[in-house]
Amino acid sequence: MKKIIDINNWQRKEHFEWFKDFDEPFWGVVSEVDCTKAYQKSKDLGIPFFHFYLHKSLKAVNSLESFRLRIEDDQVVCYDKIHASATLNNAVGLYAMSFIEYHEDLQTFCSVVQKEEKRVKQIKGLGVDSNTARKDTIHYSSVPWFKITGLTHARNFKYKDSVPKITFGKYEESGGKKIMNIAINGHHGLMDGSHAGKYLDLFQELLNND
Numbered sequence: 001m002k003k004i005i006d007i008n009n010w011q012r013k014e015h016f017e018w019f020k021d022f023d024e025p026f027w028g029v030v031s032e033v034d035c036t037k038a039y040q041k042s043k044d045l046g047i048p049f050f051h052f053y054l055h056k057s058l059k060a061v062n063s064l065e066s067f068r069l070r071i072e073d074d075q076v077v078c079y080d081k082i083h084a085s086a087t088l089n090n091a092v093g094l095y096a097m098s099f100i101e102y103h104e105d106l107q108t109f110c111s112v113v114q115k116e117e118k119r120v121k122q123i124k125g126l127g128v129d130s131n132t133a134r135k136d137t138i139h140y141s142s143v144p145w146f147k148i149t150g151l152t153h154a155r156n157f158k159y160k161d162s163v164p165k166i167t168f169g170k171y172e173e174s175g176g177k178k179i180m181n182i183a184i185n186g187h188h189g190l191m192d193g194s195h196a197g198k199y200l201d202l203f204q205e206l207l208n209n210d
Helices: 013-019 036-045 049-062 106-120 193-209
Strands: 002-004 026-034 069-072 075-079 083-089 095-097 137-143 165-174 177-187
Touching (some): 036 049, 049 137, 177 193
Antiparallel strands (some): 002 075
């Protein structure tokens, strides 16, 4: 479900109208989170770390309206629930697109991720379909081979995209802690750096305590 935002009475009206026709309206930032407690909890629960932190990220996203806003037919809409369109390994060692439905219950969510991982492992191509292209998603990627210090995304400017993109890098040991870098890219007509900050604060809280 989604609702249409009344742009004329929206506090971001001028920001939206300023950025909506930019050739490149996306901005990006790279930050980091402490995943020490989350990593240990995932191991204690017998859950893959990727499943664990993806669930916490989606839980944070679904708590923040700014990450649930999309542009559709020149209107701004807000979705009730956001899912994951994540890159997963396919049958030939490349990546393919996926659709992972969000569930608040961690075990249910992990079962959904496992099922989708098995499905993607059977395909050899990119796997784009109507589900992976849904707008009520976050475009997630994980690059566990290196630390992220900067990031750009391939973009087709003929396609009016407004889906936020979140990328997780390799976690590294530092001062007895596991630190993971994370890149966030969003449409400037819909969100600013302050919204990324709120996401990072909530994500960190959920990694530590949820």
